[in-house]
Amino acid sequence: MPVGVPKERIQGRNPWYLAWLRLRRNKVALGCGVLFILIVLFCLAAPLWADHVAHTGPNDNHITDTVSIGGVDTDVVAPDGTPLGPGLHARYLLGADQNGRDVMVRLLYGGRTSIYIGAAAALVTTVLAVIVALLAGYYRGWMDAVLSRILDVIWAFPVLLLGIALGTALAVGGLNLGVLSIAGDSIWIPILIIGLVYVPYMARPLRGEILALREKEFVEAAVAQGMGPLRIMTGELLPNIISTVIVFFTLNIANNMLLESALSFLGAGVRPPNASWGTMISDGYQLIYTAPHLTIVPGLLIVVTVLTLNVFGDGLRDALDPKARIRLEH
């Protein structure tokens, strides 16, 4: 046996494993990722809390009910309209709103809606943006010109105004496109709107990456081997941008959640009585001076969730794309 060669063969490490090693060292990003998963799990457990602790559903009104707190019967909603505040009691842990609904229960169910919309819309955006980027970047020429102009038009729309315009127009009678039919109060309306308006923000940088990759030798080799366009796009180009796509997807969920809350606040997102963190703030804001907890609590949840996603997304970027990172290890 030659000298200097270790007995065991050196294992090849794939890029994903290397990325994981880098991510593992970034404790803050990892912690945020775990916290986000915990928030999702808590929201998924909403029915458990509703059935076994609070004993009420997210849309059940209790305006005239009383609840026993420390042995004293207290109105859920006082005669002057002020709802019960937060306190250490199993029912109404975070107080009630103006309809006597349990804020904790609504918060958990609302979180489901908000996170679901954020993630589903991110999926819509990502799929559309990747398709547009691949087509424009692979075919170039007129295909790129047409797709880029369409992106320019969506880009030039004020995001919020486009979202609101579509939201209000669709809420009147839902969407009917032959096979596809969505009711006006379905949460798929905000999902599709949010998914659509952010497409240019993701498709433009991805297109740039594909255009650069298109010039590389491996694409030329694939063409020379007689690979079809579809196979080159999915087998050669897509794997090379997938790390960017993953980072964009994570950060996009965060942006989507913010846009959902803004649309719901303006009445063009999730329809009442369905709870989302945005609609809860919108409802609660009417009582900001007498019952600030109705505004503060759902907003804090949005901030924490979006923050964890942003920090985790940044960490992912550092881990997946070491060239773009600015590491400061003194």
Add this chain to the structure above:
Amino acid sequence: MVRFAARRLIGMVAVLFAISVIVFLIFNVIPNSDPAVRIAGKNANPELIARVSADLGLDQPLPIQYLTLMKQIFTGTLTSYASNRNVVDQIIDGLPATFSLCIGAAVIWMTLAVLFGYLSSVHAGKFADRALTVLSLIGISMPVFWLAAILLYFFTFKVELFPTGSYVPLTEDPLGWVYHLALPWFTLAVLFIGFYSRVLRSNMLDGMNEDYVRTARAKGLSERQVRIRHVLRNSMIPVITLFGLDFGMVVGGGAILTETVYNLNGVGLYAGEAIRSLDLPPLMAVTMFGAFFIVLFNTLVDIAYAALDPRIRLGEAAPV
């Protein structure tokens, strides 16, 4: 250069045209309801609906309706379905509040973002940097309207430090103008402070490794001069690009939430009201107004880039 600018301006007009058609279609094709029925009211008989429809020109084919609407926007004779008031006048009335809000906020966000970004990069990795990074991350993770609501609650109700919104014209009462706009300015600026300071910080840290920094140091410049005169100036370029795009966006509809919560009677508040009543003419006009500013600032950024960097004139858009 002139040819480049002309091409960008023609492109701008084309994009605006496309947007106007899309907005028109969104409100005329998607809703499964006839605007004439909504305007005529709940108990309207078919004759009344037909008369409203004819009055507003809603019985005409869509292309004619579109042309009429555009003609009215450009001649300033467009009136709202809901209130019968002139839309263009309403938008012009909203301009002072909207521009006061946006320009003031822009001054705050650029100043603080440059300051924070600079400090962060100077103290990279140390406590000040970490604290500023956490703050800016929180800043970009906050819903704007929520921040507005919370600030209103704490600073106008809990501690009566500021008045509750409303707009006071600068010409009437300069001090009152600042006093009433202080909270809205800050609210609108927070997101951008967080975002820009992070961009500037990473640009400056990248810039510190460039060759020109070594040259500057070799010439004997102090570290501070190297940072401010060389690295900061170069790192500002992408920030200025972002600023051009974002300022257009804020003027063109980004301020709706801030204006709504603080009850500033600007263009955004007007847009919000039009949305709630599904009032097509103002919505059409406001969206066009917003798109105009976004496209205008996009184009200005492109042209400014081309003036500074000849290579871009041959390509297409400014790098973002």
